[in-house]
Amino acid sequence: MSATHLMQTYAPQPVAFARGDGVWLWDTEGKRYLDALAGIAVNGLGHNHPVLVRALAEQAAKIIHTSNLFRVPEQERAAERVCALANMDNAFFANSGAEANEAAIKLARLHGHQRGVENATIVVMEKAWHGRTLATLSATGSRKAQAGFEPLMGGFLRVPYNDFAAVERLADNQSIVAVLLEVLQGEGGIHVADAEYLRKLRALCDRKQWLLMIDEVQSGIGRTGKWFAHQWSGIVPDVITLAKGLGSGVPIGACLARGVAAKVFKPGNHGSTFGGGPLVSVAALTTLDVIEKDGLLEHAKAMGDILKGGLERELSGIAGVKDIRGMGLMLGIELDRPCGDIVKRALAAGLVTNVTADRVIRLLPPLVIQEAEARQLVAILAPLVKAFLAEAPAAAAA
Ligand SMILES: *Cc1c(COP(=O)(O)O)cnc(C)c1O
Numbered sequence: 073m074s075a076t077h078l079m080q081t082y083a084p085q086p087v088a089f090a091r092g093d094g095v096w097l098w099d100t101e102g103k104r105y106l107d108a109l110a111g112i113a114v115n116g117l118g119h120n121h122p123v124l125v126r127a128l129a130e131q132a133a134k135i136i137h138t139s140n141l142f143r144v145p146e147q148e149r150a151a152e153r154v155c156a157l158a159n160m161d162n163a164f165f166a167n168s169g170a171e172a173n174e175a176a177i178k179l180a181r182l183h184g185h186q187r188g189v190e191n192a193t194i195v196v197m198e199k200a201w202h203g204r205t206l207a208t209l210s211a212t213g214s215r216k217a218q219a220g221f222e223p224l225m226g227g228f229l230r231v232p233y234n235d236f237a238a239v240e241r242l243a244d245n246q247s248i249v250a251v252l253l254e255v256l257q258g259e260g261g262i263h264v265a266d267a268e269y270l271r272k273l274r275a276l277c278d279r280k281q282w283l284l285m286i287d288e289v290q291s292g293i294g295r296t297g298k299w300f301a302h303q304w305s306g307i308v309p310d311v312i313t314l315a316k317g318l319g320s321g322v323p324i325g326a327c328l329a330r331g332v333a334a335k336v337f338k339p340g341n342h343g344s345t346f347g348g349g350p351l352v353s354v355a356a357l358t359t360l361d362v363i364e365k366d367g368l369l370e371h372a373k374a375m376g377d378i379l380k381g382g383l384e385r386e387l388s389g390i391a392g393v394k395d396i397r398g399m400g401l402m403l404g405i406e407l408d409r410p411c412g413d414i415v416k417r418a419l420a421a422g423l424v425t426n427v428t429a430d431r432v433i434r435l436l437p438p439l440v441i442q443e444a445e446a447r448q449l450v451a452i453l454a455p456l457v458k459a460f461l462a463e464a465p466a467a468a469a470a
Contacts, residue, residue, distance in 0.1 A: 092119025165348030169315035170203025172325035184249035199260030261429030262404025293317030297373025
């Protein structure tokens, strides 16, 4: 296989998957793998879900794309459905997480300008991940991802994550129009915000008339055992962004808004040729239907507990294992040293996993994972981590 005609933006593992079924994948050589990554929190329903496959085939046979110059009934239904689940008033559909966040950033700026704020500024977090377009890269808290793409976009103020005092110190800044954050940071290394922190942020945003914008691109659509991770804290944001799990692999992103935020955009302010087309909207509707009908929220929570419990039993307290954390089926095992090699070792053992932030093994299995499969995941991964820690020098650990 030659990759010479692809721009070198990725460094793929030398494995290609030919088909999948549930939590299982088969590569082009016929080898089977347990999927603990779900295409980076995308394939919540697992692979080849019969209800999704049928719905997509039926829609493809009717109509795939028409553009937003016309009404798209499937899009209107998807908006109604996802807004009801999220307590939001309306939705804008894009094609990725970055685009969902672009919409949120534009919405916040326009809201600011409508209120007479000249230099509309958005508070963002250290270790945040919001995408790789220039605006979302500027909002992202990774110098590694940003390096070389300067000048970055202005209009963002960065504070430490989960540190309310750091945001409160900005309360007198008249340029601030919004706060944008993940309630559970994914790419940044599985960092969980406290419910109390989120409630204080909500109250501060109310007091200052700032929009509270939650990036649920990775943590949303059942991943943590609720529809959206922020629902564990009881807060209701002004803006929510979604993507990864929403279309089960069909590219769709969404920016949801409520109250004043829902009234900001007028015709001509924002748009997307592909956004919310019939096919992707059916993918989203079907994904939400299956999660609801199959009770996958409760299931994801239960499986997450089993998985985390198993990992803790096997790995907690072992030298080199710093922490095991996360919510539902969005879990991280932090080691004391860079551990990218775990991905290769896991693949060799028939397990698809991921390492983020250099030293955090990230687990994002499909929501449909069963108990026996969760136990199998632990049984494959735990010995591998122990062997890695025994062999790989901790010298590089800082
Ligand atoms: C993946 C991710 C994004 C970017 O989504 P893309 O579809 O890759 O553009 C944004 N925010 C969060 C929290 C993510 O995990």
